[in-house]
Amino acid sequence: MFTTNATALRRNLFGILEQTIKYNEPVSVSTKEGNAVILSEDDYNSIMETLYLTSIPGMREKIIDGLATPPEECITEDQVSW
Structure with missing residues (x-):
């Protein structure tokens, strides 16, 4: 994590x-x-999605179980009837 103070932030905000x-x-x-933390929008959205889920x-x-499931044990497209 990059650390700065408010004065340096004002001087270099855009960069x-x-x-x-x-x-x-x-x-x-x-x-x-x-203190405050500035995040990229991608990081913020990822955190919000994680909190929601x-x-x-x-x-x-379910997520932990899914991560532990080998891909070959997952349902294939031909097993799903839309």
Whole structure:
């Protein structure tokens, strides 16, 4: 995580934002009042999706089970009737 203070952030805002977006590296900004974190939109959306999915009862376990299932044990397209 890249760390900066509010003064340096103001001086280099555009460059810091570009780097955050390009490399998906969060930026920690320290101020007198506390700290803040700047994330790329992709990272933010990923966090929100993870929070949503893990809020569904039983979903976490289904995801873990799915990750442990070998691809050859998954349903193929010819087994699905749309």
